[in-house]
Each structure stands twice: as C-alpha cells, then as structure tokens.
Amino acid sequence: MTLRAIQLTNTLSGKKEELKTSQPGKLTFYSCGPTVYGLIHIGNLRSALVADLFFRYFQRVGYEVIYVRNYTDVDDKIILKGHEENLLASEVAKKYTLEVEKDFAVAGLLEPTHKTTVTTHIEEIIVLIQKMIEHGNAYVADGGEVLYSISSFPTYGKLSHKRIDDLIAGIRVEVTSKKRNPLDFTLWKPAKLGEPSWDSPWSKGRPGWHIECSAMASRWLGDQIDVHHGGEDLIFPHHENEIAQSEACSGKEPFVKYWVHNAFLTLSKEKMSKSLGNVFTAREFLTRFSGEVARYLLLSVHYRSMIDFSLETVEQALNALQRIYEAKARAVELKNQSRVRSDLRAESMWGSFAASCEKARMEIDENFAHDMNTAGALAALFSLIREFNRTLAEPFAQATPSAVLAAQELIRIMEEEMGSVLGIGRLVPENALKDFGRIRASLSDIFQDSYVKEKFRERLSENAIQIAIEARIAARNAKDFAKADFIRKDLESQGVLIQDAPTGTTWQYK
Numbered sequence: 250m251t252l253r254a255i256q257l258t259n260t261l262s263g264k265k266e267e268l269k270t271s272q273p274g275k276l277t278f279y280s281c282g283p284t285v286y287g288l289i290h291i292g293n294l295r296s297a298l299v300a301d302l303f304f305r306y307f308q309r310v311g312y313e314v315i316y317v318r319n320y321t322d323v324d325d326k327i328i329l330k331g332h333e334e335n336l337l338a339s340e341v342a343k344k345y346t347l348e349v350e351k352d353f354a355v356a357g358l359l360e361p362t363h364k365t366t367v368t369t370h371i372e373e374i375i376v377l378i379q380k381m382i383e384h385g386n387a388y389v390a391d392g393g394e395v396l397y398s399i400s401s402f403p404t405y406g407k408l409s410h411k412r413i414d415d416l417i418a419g420i421r422v423e424v425t426s427k428k429r430n431p432l433d434f435t436l437w438k439p440a441k442l443g444e445p446s447w448d449s450p451w452s453k454g455r456p457g458w459h460i461e462c463s464a465m466a467s468r469w470l471g472d473q474i475d476v477h478h479g480g481e482d483l484i485f486p487h488h489e490n491e492i493a494q495s496e497a498c499s500g501k502e503p504f505v506k507y508w509v510h511n512a513f514l515t516l517s518k519e520k521m522s523k524s525l526g527n528v529f530t531a532r533e534f535l536t537r538f539s540g541e542v543a544r545y546l547l548l549s550v551h552y553r554s555m556i557d558f559s560l561e562t563v564e565q566a567l568n569a570l571q572r573i574y575e576a577k578a579r580a581v582e583l584k585n586q587s588r589v590r591s592d593l594r595a596e597s598m599w600g601s602f603a604a605s606c607e608k609a610r611m612e613i614d615e616n617f618a619h620d621m622n623t624a625g626a627l628a629a630l631f632s633l634i635r636e637f638n639r640t641l642a643e644p645f646a647q648a649t650p651s652a653v654l655a656a657q658e659l660i661r662i663m664e665e666e667m668g669s670v671l672g673i674g675r676l677v678p679e680n681a682l683k684d685f686g687r688i689r690a691s692l693s694d695i696f697q698d699s700y701v702k703e704k705f706r707e708r709l710s711e712n713a714i715q716i717a718i719e720a721r722i723a724a725r726n727a728k729d730f731a732k733a734d735f736i737r738k739d740l741e742s743q744g745v746l747i748q749d750a751p752t753g754t755t756w757q758y759k
C-alpha cells in the first residue's frame with residue numbers, strides 16, 4: 250500500500266520535509282502534555298488540539314499510529330498547589346488530571362494510545378540517568394543531585410538552532426550553582442522535607458522535568474521516534490534537553506525524525522501567560538461556547554501561525570460553523586426528499602457541481618498533506634458550499650436524482666474529508682444550529698460579564714500612555730490646565746490611572 254505523501258515543517262532542519270517513517274505504514278508519535286496543577290488555559294488547549302489534529306490525520310491517511318501523551322504529575326508547581334489547597338501532591342495531580350480530561354473530552358480529543366505519567370515511570374527514569382552517568386553525560390553533585398553535562402554533547406543547540414554561547418548569555422546563572430556549565434540541567438533532585446520522593450542510587454528525590462519525556466518515549470515508542478510535537482515554547486530548553494538525554498542514552502541519532510511545533514495564542518493581541526494575568530481557561534471557553542467552536546477557532550488557523558483570541562475571532566468561528574451547518578441542513582433535506590423527477594437543466598448543473606466536489610476533495614487533500622494547511626482546506630470547503638447554495642437557489646434545481654447525489658457527496662466531504670481530520674461538521678445540523686443560536690443569543694451577555702470584559706479589554710499600549718502623559722506635562726507647563734485635566738480623564742476612561750509625585754508622573758492599569 251502506498252501512503253499519501255505528506256510534507257511537514259521539521260523544526261530540526263527548519264525546512265519542509267517529506268514524512269518517511271522508520272517502519273513503512275507505522276508511525277510513532279509523542280506529544281508533551283500538561284502539568285496537572287490547575288485548569289489548562291486555551292493556549293494549552295491549542296497544543297492538545299494540534300496534537301489531536303496530527304493524530305487524526307496520520308490515521309486518516311492510513312498510518313497505524315502509536316500516540317503517547319503524558320501528564321506531568323510531579324513538579325514544583327504541583328507541590329506548591331498542594332500547600333495552597335492542603336492536599337498531597339499526588340492528590341493535586343489526580344484532581345487536575347480529571348479536570349483536564351473533562352476539557353479534553355468536551356473539545357472532542359481522541360484518546361491517545363497511551364496516556365502516561367511521570368510517577369509510573371520512575372524506574373525507567375533511574376535506568377536512563379544511570380546510563381548517562383556511565384556514558385559520561387551526567388554527573389552527581391553534592392547532596393545527591395544529578396546534572397546533565399552539556400559539554401559532553403557537542404550538538405547541543407541543534408533543535409533551537411542556537412550556539413551554546415548565545416544560550417548561556419540568555420539564562421540567569423545562580424551564584425550558588427553546582428553546575429559545571431550554566432546550561433547543565435537537573436536530571437534528579439533530592440527532595441526537601443515533606444516533598445514526594447523516591448529512592449535512587451544518588452538521593453531520595455524526584456526526577457527533573459525533561460527526563461520524563463525521554464523515559465516515556467523510549468518505554469512506549471523505542472529509542473527513535475517518528476514525530477514529536479509540542480508548543481513552540483518547549484523547543485528550548487525542554488526538547489533540546491530531550492534530544493541530549495535520549496541520544497546520549499541510546500547512542501542513536503536522531504532521537505526524533507520530525508519535530509513539529511505549534512505557535513502561541515494571544516489574547517486581544519497580548520501573549521497569554523499566567524504572569525501577565527490574562528489567562529483564559531479552557532473551561533471558561535468550553536462552558537460559555539462549545540467544543541466545536543473551540544476546535545474551529547483553534548484549528549482553522551495554520552498550526553505554525555499565531556492566533557489572536559478575541560470577541561471578533563470567536564464570532565468569526567461561529568459564523569463559519571453556522572455556514573457549514575446551514576448548508577449541511579439543506580443537503581440533508583435534499584437527500585431525503587421523497588418525490589424525485591428528472592430535469593435536464595438540473596442534471597447539467599449538478600453535473601458541474603459534482604466536478605467541483607471532486608476538485609474540492611483534491612484541494613482539501615492537498616492542503617492537509619502540505620504541512621497541515623487547515624486554512625487552505627477550509628477555503629476549499631467554503632468555495633464548494635457557496636457553489637452548492639448558488640445551484641440550489643435555481644428554481645428547477647431541486648428534486649432531481651443528481652441533486653440527491655450532490656447532497657450526499659457534499660455531506661460526505663464535510664463529515665469525512667474535512668470532519669474526520671478537523672473534528673468539526675459531524676453533528677446533526679438542527680442540533681448544532683440550535684446551539685449556535687444559544688451561544689449567539691448570549692454572546693453579548695457573555696461579553697458584558699465583567700470577568701470576560703476584563704479579559705477582552707483592549708488596553709492602551711504603554712507607548713500610547715507615555716505619549717499622553719508627555720502631552721499632559723506639556724499642557725501643564727503651558728498652564729493649559731483644562732487640557733491637562735482632559736487628558737487625565739480621557740486616560741482614566743480608557744482604564745489608565747495616573748498619579749503625580751515629586752519624582753514625576755506614574756501610571757497603572759485600572
């Protein structure tokens with residue numbers, strides 16, 4: 250059997266490459282999953298959905314896929330959360346794994362072949378660390394900490410395409426560090442009192458973050474895997490370190506043939522991060538909107554492009570899905586009509602629509618095969634939908650045998666060619682449309698909600714604020730107090746408070 254030729258952008262080479270798996274017809278796939286210490290945000294959901302997209306697509310083109318996705322269930326953040334919630338770290342991990350799985354289910358994620366956790370792979374982790382020490386790639390520091398020695402791995406930096414010197418310049422060096430090289434990273438760390446710990450040859454402790462993925466990948470997929478996915482924020486240091494660990498242990502290169510990374514998500518043009526305080530959880534999104542709207546919003550843009558999450562993009566996703574389901578509702582009606590008669594004009598019109606179906610099918614296939622261009626594939630579907638609506642609007646076009654066939658083919662393209670890969674368009678149209686009605690009716694309410702309004706507030710940029718403050722100072726110096734006052738009130742109405750002090754004017758967002 251010949252498989253569909255697929256192009257993927259490989260972060261390792263920085264180029265589009267044709268996918269050739271090590272065993273024909275089989276594909277091993279690893280994706281880094283979440284750390285379970287709280288609800289995931291929609292940026293995490295995007296990563297999970299992109300992994301799901303690849304998984305669905307590889308299967309659709311005929312690969313037998315083994316897909317591993319992990320949960321990081323022991324980590325500083327989990328331990329900290331345990332202190333906050335008065336729970337054991339293991340209870341925190343269990344609680345939030347369940348919560349994450351609820352979100353994943355609502356978002357329609359397929360179950361991976363194996364869902365793995367760090368705490369069930371401690372034995373494998375210890376074996377790998379031991380190997381690295383034996384091979385001279387790791388060393389034991391005071392107190393039983395084990396560190397990876399970057400200088401033992403000459404190709405370090407090959408994934409992020411950075412020189413070691415530049416990488417060192419970019420990190421903060423701790424004065425008290427036991428590291429021989431500032432880039433050396435922890436493989437095993439001794440536990441503090443009350444922290445979860447496991448026995449090891451070096452200390453009672455727990456694994457560092459990066460080693461878990463090397464251990465789980467080799468346990469379930471072997472020393473060398475075909476495709477590894479993650480968000481682009483994981484390229485350095487996490488994935489760089491995975492390569493250093495796995496290749497040092499197995500002596501085989503490359504650890505991963507194709508590295509695929511998805512881009513960030515911004516919230517009203519700002520990068521979403523907990524430290525910026527503008528995090529929108531997947532739960533909020535999925536509860537207020539729906540799994541399918543989330544899938545459309547997060548997958549209709551190419552996985553390597555940024556997505557801005559705003560009221561506007563939510564509405565666009567909703568409109569697009571509505572167009573798909575309205576056409577599907579018409580197609581279902583056409584397919585089920587009881588009285589069918591022949592009409593030569595209709596036959597010829599639907600004949601040309603059938604040719605367009607074939608063209609759309611090919612375009613969808615081409616776009617997916619070309620580095621998962623979901624936006625291109627959807628454009629082909631929408632062009633077909635427009636033609637379907639146009640044809641159907643002809644007074645003589647309905648109730649003919651070829652119209653029935655055309656309707657069947659359109660539904661098949663929606664549900665299979667597009668739907669099986671994107672995971673959209675497969676619901677009963679009446680139900681989907683009813684649900685969009687509900688979301689739309691409450692959309693303005695949702696964005697009136699003070700919480701959401703806060704999240705979506707378009708904030709004045711720092712630059713704009715600085716210019717306004719300077720204009721106010723100039724007005725005051727010119728004794729134009731009315732103008733100065735106007736500027737202050739105007740800033741306040743846009744959510745910026747300013748304060749005058751002897752040292753100058755400071756400002757803050759309300």
Ligand SMILES: [Zn+2]
Binds near residue numbers: 280281282462487
């Ligand atoms: Zn990982």
